[in-house]
Amino acid sequence: MNMELWDLAVKAHGHECAGLAFGFRMGEEVKKIFKPTEKVHVIMPGYNCVADGISIVTGISISNQTMKVDKSIDKYIFYVAGEDEGWAFTPHKLQMAEGADPVTGILAFARDMLFDIEPYDL
Numbered sequence: 545m546n547m548e549l550w551d552l553a554v555k556a557h558g559h560e561c562a563g564l565a566f567g568f569r570m571g572e573e574v575k576k577i578f579k580p581t582e583k584v585h586v587i588m589p590g591y592n593c594v595a596d597g598i599s600i601v602t603g604i605s606i607s608n609q610t611m612k613v614d615k616s617i618d619k620y621i622f623y624v625a626g627e628d629e630g631w632a633f634t635p636h637k638l639q640m641a642e643g644a645d646p647v648t649g650i651l652a653f654a655r656d657m658l659f660d661i662e663p664y665d666l
């Protein structure tokens with residue numbers, strides 16, 4: 545993982561937190577799935593710290609109208625406008641050891657421990 549970018553994310557976000565770390569990890573996976581030339585959008589279940597993690601890694605944001613909230617969903621759906629299939633990220637409930645730092649865990653866990661990634665019909 546890109547620690548330099550993570551440090552920048554913490555600076556931009558204003559604090560280090562689990563939501564930011566989770567968004568950051570999703571952003572990294574999104575960059576592996578889509579081509580750099582594709583303009584990726586997301587529909588997400590709520591607007592919170594996770595959004596900044598996604599934005600800083602991918603450039604998806606409210607201000608460039610590629611980020612939308614739909615409170616009726618429980619997934620993060622990434623897609624390119626005009627395509628009929630995107631990718632849904634479903635977060636897992638994380639099992640943390642007592643006293644463990646969630647941020648360190650989220651940054652270190654294997655992808656499959658954090659979320660499922662499946663094709664999604666738009």
Ligand SMILES: [Zn+2]
Nearest residue numbers: 561563564593
């Ligand atoms: Zn936060």
